[in-house]
Amino acid sequence: MTAPLHEPTAETAPSAAEEAALAGAEAKAVQGRSLGRIAWERLKRDRLALAGGMVVVLLVLVAMFAPLIAGQDPDAYHENLIDPLFGTPKGSLGGVSADHYFGVEPVSGRDIFARIVYGARISLLVGFLSALVAVVLGTVLGILAGFFGGWVDSAVSRVMDGLLAFPQLLFIIALVSVMPNQMLGLTGTGVRLFVMILVIGFFGWPYIGRVVRGQTLSLREREYVEAARSLGAGRLYILFKELLPNLVAPIIVYTTMMIPTNILTEAALSFLGVGVKPPTSSWGQMLSAAIDYYDSDPMYMVVPGLAIFITVLAFNLFGDGVRDALDPKGSR
Numbered sequence: 001m002t003a004p005l006h007e008p009t010a011e012t013a014p015s016a017a018e019e020a021a022l023a024g025a026e027a028k029a030v031q032g033r034s035l036g037r038i039a040w041e042r043l044k045r046d047r048l049a050l051a052g053g054m055v056v057v058l059l060v061l062v063a064m065f066a067p068l069i070a071g072q073d074p075d076a077y078h079e080n081l082i083d084p085l086f087g088t089p090k091g092s093l094g095g096v097s098a099d100h101y102f103g104v105e106p107v108s109g110r111d112i113f114a115r116i117v118y119g120a121r122i123s124l125l126v127g128f129l130s131a132l133v134a135v136v137l138g139t140v141l142g143i144l145a146g147f148f149g150g151w152v153d154s155a156v157s158r159v160m161d162g163l164l165a166f167p168q169l170l171f172i173i174a175l176v177s178v179m180p181n182q183m184l185g186l187t188g189t190g191v192r193l194f195v196m197i198l199v200i201g202f203f204g205w206p207y208i209g210r211v212v213r214g215q216t217l218s219l220r221e222r223e224y225v226e227a228a229r230s231l232g233a234g235r236l237y238i239l240f241k242e243l244l245p246n247l248v249a250p251i252i253v254y255t256t257m258m259i260p261t262n263i264l265t266e267a268a269l270s271f272l273g274v275g276v277k278p279p280t281s282s283w284g285q286m287l288s289a290a291i292d293y294y295d296s297d298p299m300y301m302v303v304p305g306l307a308i309f310i311t312v313l314a315f316n317l318f319g320d321g322v323r324d325a326l327d328p329k330g331s332r
Contacts, residue, residue: 043322046321056315060124066121072114074117075110078109094112094297112286112299116304122280122282123267124263127262127263131201131262135251137201137202138212145209146213147239153213157213163202168200169268173269176192176195189277200266204258207258225238256318256322257316257323260319266284270288271284
């Protein structure tokens with residue numbers, strides 16, 4: 001009897017090294033990747049997003065270690081650096097020197113670099129905490145409206161429509177002007193920060209609430225939700241174990257987009273005089289004070305303006321990159 005046609009002979013049989021290489025190649029070919037790893041690999045290819053993320057991390061570190069980075073008291077006056085006749089800083093570029101990297105303020109002589117560093121604390125604090133308030137409210141109310149539907153959906157949707165049509169800035173201005181100087185153990189600037197964070201977050205949740213509601217309306221009809229219902233899962237289990245994990249991606253994306261908007265809102269309120277109280281450092285407050293000196297000391301206006309511009313741009317670039325990385329249908 002002849003040997004089978006397909007039986008390997010001694011010459012054609014693969015060696016042990018070849019079999020190990022084939023097994024390794026097959027294992028590598030079928031190796032799975034988590035959604036987080038896929039998103040990270042997509043994000044790493046976006047250089048603008050990575051640059052924005054690095055700037056955001058740098059700003060957070062600057063805000064956390066402001067006393068070490070600033071090197072001096074942002075409220076300390078240096079009258080010897082001010083021209084007594086015109087009230088403007090001595091020297092070129094608004095008094096820029098080895099001791100004052102961005103120069104000093106007119107009249108007071110306070111160090112602009114130190115005030116910019118400490119002002120980052122106010123901007124990031126309001127930006128992050130008000131976004132947290134908006135995300136919590138928007139996620140909870142949006143997922144309830146989308147999952148239960150009916151009168152719950154109608155009530156939440158009408159509230160969102162009303163808040164989106166309400167003049168947010170005017171309400172904050174009116175509210176801050178009548179707030180007491182002491183509240184809940186806070187005084188002065190603390191009261192204003194607390195009110196700004198709550199009000200900005202409260203008026204911001206409808207934006208993310210609409211997104212979460214729309215996604216929930218689509219997800220509640222998926223097969224895995226029906227399977228959970230057929231197995232006897234309760235509503236809370238479906239909400240927090242089946243739906244919420246699938247809403248993390250859009251929530252993260254809209255959070256990164258919401259933070260720079262909140263920073264701009266805080267700067268606008270401080271510019272209008274209803275933000276933090278002097279002498280607390282604030283970028284918007286510095287811009288407001290620089291209006292009277294833009295022709296004689298332009299650096300006083302350029303530096304806080306650039307700080308706001310770079311911060312908002314960095315968050316927007318990073319947010320765009322995160323959106324593209326978490327979007328499975330994206331082409332970038």
